[in-house]
Amino acid sequence: xxxxxxxxxxxxxxxxxxxxxxxxxxxxxxxxxxxxxxxxxxxxxxxxxxxxxxxxxxxxxxxxxxxxxxxxxxxxxxxxxxxxxxxxxxxxxxxxxxxxxxxxxxxxxxxxxxxxxxxxxxxxxxxxxxxxxxxxxxxxxxxxxxxxxxxxxxxxxxx
Amino acid sequence: xxxxxxxxxxxxxxxxxxxxxxxxxxxxxxxxxxxxxxxxxxxxxxxxxxxxxxxxxxxxxxxxxxxxxxxxxxxxxxxxxxxxxxxxxxxxxxxx
Numbered sequence: 477x478x479x480x481x482x483x484x485x486x487x488x489x490x491x492x493x494x495x496x497x498x499x500x501x502x503x504x505x506x507x508x509x510x511x512x513x514x515x516x517x518x519x520x521x522x523x524x525x526x527x528x529x530x531x532x533x534x535x536x537x538x539x540x541x542x543x544x545x546x547x548x549x550x551x552x553x554x555x556x557x558x559x560x561x562x563x564x565x566x567x568x569x570x571x572x573x574x575x576x577x578x579x580x581x582x583x584x585x586x587x588x589x590x591x592x593x594x595x596x597x598x599x600x601x602x603x604x605x606x607x608x609x610x611x612x613x614x615x616x617x618x619x620x621x622x623x624x625x626x627x628x629x630x631x632x633x634x635x
Numbered sequence: 636x637x638x639x640x641x642x643x644x645x646x647x648x649x650x651x652x653x654x655x656x657x658x659x660x661x662x663x664x665x666x667x668x669x670x671x672x673x674x675x676x677x678x679x680x681x682x683x684x685x686x687x688x689x690x691x692x693x694x695x696x697x698x699x700x701x702x703x704x705x706x707x708x709x710x711x712x713x714x715x716x717x718x719x720x721x722x723x724x725x726x727x728x729x730x731x
Binding site: 590597598 | 689
């Protein structure tokens with residue numbers, strides 16, 4: 477990799493981390509707003525405004541995780557890790573301590589990919605979906621903090 | 636059935652670990668058809684353990700998705716009134 481390409485990727489990573497900070501603020505805001513409802517047993521009885529907040533929570537979780545994955549892929553590219561399959565990126569993130577385990581990431585990802593369950597006709601499944609979104613949100617914040625720490629140490633500003 | 640024996644073993648083992656030893660898993664949908672091509676791996680699980688069911692489903696889905704080279708969907712059997720998907724899976728599925 478040329479020095480220019482590496483510098484461009486690091487710039488792109490800094491922009492991505494700044495975006496993640498904003499998204500994280502929004503996700504944290506919504507997570508706190510809905511926290512009194514968890515753990516949920518059912519969505520039955522919620523009014524349209526309350527359901528809208530839950531929809532925002534689901535969307536912000538998904539968006540945050542997507543961009544977190546993009547930031548992780550950028551780090552892997554800078555470090556010249558094979559990024560053809562995201563599994564390689566996940567394994568590298570585990571190796572450098574950004575994620576606690578590949579399994580934890582895959583679980584959080586499976587929730588994100590299962591968003592259709594928010595519209596299940598089974599009240600317990602709907603509640604189960606949102607309980608998992610709520611339960612996995614701290615993991616995403618921990619992952620961003622660890623990724624930021626790795627980037628601060630590895631790509632110091634001004635270099 | 637278009638799954639290798641190794642893949643079927645992995646699915647069976649994962650389901651038993653996550654949903655309990657008395658659980659049963661069926662493959663249904665296009666992968667039952669030897670003449671078809673591609674397609675998701677559609678699984679239907681009749682769990683022994685039903686507490687915290689959605690979390691178990693997510694853990695199982697994550698494990699299978701990480702290992703199998705195909706998209707995976709996993710339907711958990713309803714305890715009470717069967718839905719159309721329950722009837723289809725039981726009628727057309729192959730127990731792994």
